[in-house]
Amino acid sequence: MxxxxxxxxxxxxxxxxxxxxxxxxxxxxxxxxxxxxxxxxxxxxxxxxxxxxxxxxxxxxxxxxxxxxxxxxxxxxxxxxxxxxxxxxxxxxxxxxxxxxxxxxxxxxxxxxxxxxxxxxxxRGEVRSAFVMTEPHPGGGSDPQMIQTRATKRGDRYVVHGTKWFITGAEEAEHFILIARTSDDPRHGLSAFLYHKNQPGWRIKRRIPIMGPEEHGGHCEIEFDGLEIPVSEILLGEGKGMRVTQTRLGPARLTHCMRWLGLAKRCTEIARDYAEKREGFGIRLANRESIQLMLGDLAMQIEIGRLLVQKAAYALDMGEYARKEVSMAKVHVADVLHKAADTGIQINGARGYSKDTVLEWIYRYARQARLVDGADEVHKMVLNRNLSEEGNEFWRWPVEGER
The missing domain is CATH 1.10.540.10 (Acyl-CoA dehydrogenase/oxidase, N-terminal domain)
Known part of the structure; x- marks a missing residue:
């Protein structure tokens, strides 16, 4: 390779x-x-x-x-x-x-x-956008098949009723991609719609407070009460919502990992810089074996994450959905980000826990990484399903000329 x-x-x-x-x-x-x-x-x-x-x-x-x-x-x-x-x-x-x-x-x-x-x-950077899929119980979260928000066709438009929540960026967004149910077909029951913030029939009920720093526009709960969307604003056509979701979420999950690796490296950078300068009991922190083990392991875990991301990126570039590869990267890198922030804080001591560095910001932000775009457990279930279906072929290398 x-x-x-x-x-x-x-x-x-x-x-x-x-x-x-x-x-x-x-x-x-x-x-x-x-x-x-x-x-x-x-x-x-x-x-x-x-x-x-x-x-x-x-x-x-x-x-x-x-x-x-x-x-x-x-x-x-x-x-x-x-x-x-x-x-x-x-x-x-x-x-x-x-x-x-x-x-x-x-x-x-x-x-x-x-x-x-x-x-x-x-x-062009003129507007911001949001992807509107997740719902409160008993609606769809990690399992889109549970989605209950319904778009009912009436003539040349669809009328939407339902509730969504934890919609990232909704308060600042003008353009929205909405996943809603258009039938009870188990495979083709969802559709993807486009709508503008100025269209009537929907509202932001609240901006949900969270433990960490927020993206612009926050994480919002949204209510639909008669939003009308023209037939022309369906992506791919009625019943193609799962395909739209799969097409979007794979690359989006992986780009999260790409960004998280940058933050993990930043945590390591801050930790190394402090360890080089700080002395205690007559020795620099950087010279202590315990600190060397912490940073060496973190460096290795970050590099494993980079390799998983590159493998998944390669599969996407080859036109595959890369569900297995993306799930492995998502689970590992989310965990590494949390570990990097925790390690950085531990090495920096009280300084790391304070707001004198961005470590505490990253630490609070990092906890969501194991939840957004599918919780760790969901991705591990996906991997187990692949393992059950493929057996030892799960680890098979792609062969030149086979694609």
Whole structure:
């Protein structure tokens, strides 16, 4: 297997790393850089986005036709990792969730007129978006087949009733992708719809408080009470909602992992820097075997995560859904992010627990990683199902010429 990257990807990585070092990292220490929900303040974000556009570091994940740079998933993995050296990084380059996943799915499966109407404003950074799927009990969470929000066809439009919750970014979003039930067919009962925030018949009931810092627009509970959506605003057609969901969630889960690896490396960086300087009982922390074991193991676990991400990215680039590969990366990297933040805090002691570094921010943020886009247990169930179906073929290498 060849893990070398192209000169073009390396150029992007270097320029992103320099941009983050110069323009973004210094902002983390200034309380005025943050909004009320501990993310980067929107006016400041827009300034940085203008700079990123001017330097050609905008929309790496989209094709040139959609205003992007055309990187494949393997190239994205390299660059997204560099972006998230800063807690503010991905949003600056228009590569943060949920816009990132929404743009990729719209580009891949949207009709030309849908792309122009719904994708391009997000790609230009004019609007934000949300993916509306998760529901409170007894509705659908990790299992989309349990979705109860219903879209009933009446003439040339669908009328939507139901409740969704933990919808990331909803309070700031203008464009929404909604997964709703259009029939009771067990395989083709869901459909994916596009709607704008100004359409009547829906409302945000509340912005749900969470333990960690929030994405722009928070995590919201939404109520639908007669939202009308034209037939023309269905993605792929009626009954294709599961396909839309699968097309979106695989790459979106993996891009989470790409970004989380950047944060994990940042935790390691902060821990190493402190260990090199701090002395106790006549010896530097960095010279203590216990600290060396902690950092050495963390470095290895991060590298395992990078390899899992690259393998999954390769499978996606080859046109596969890569469910197995993405699930393995998702479980491992989510765990590594939490471990990296915990290790960083432990090595920094009280300093790590304080707000003098971003470690406590990352620690609180990291806990959601084992839940979002499918809890760890769900992904392990998926892996066990694959193992049961494939047996020893579960570990089979792809053979040249077979695809």
């Amino acid at each position: 060849d893990f070398t990257i192209s000169a073009r990807v390396e150029d992007f990585r270097q320029r992103i790393a320099a941009f983050v070092e110069r323009e973004v990292l210094p902002l983390e220490a200034d309380p005025s850089s943050y909004d009320a929900h501990e993310n980067i303040a929107l006016p400041l974000l827009e300034e940085l986005r203008d700079k990123a556009r001017a330097q050609g570091l905008w929309n790496l994940q989209l094709s040139a036709a959609s205003g992007g740079q055309g990187l494949d998933k393997r190239g994205m993995a390299v660059c997204y990792e560099a972006m998230n050296r800063s807690i503010f990084g991905p949003a600056v380059f228009n590569s943060a969730a949920p816009d990132d996943g929404n743009m990729m799915v719209l580009e891949k499966i949207g009709m030309p007129e849908q792309k122009e109407k719904w994708l391009m404003p997000i790609a």
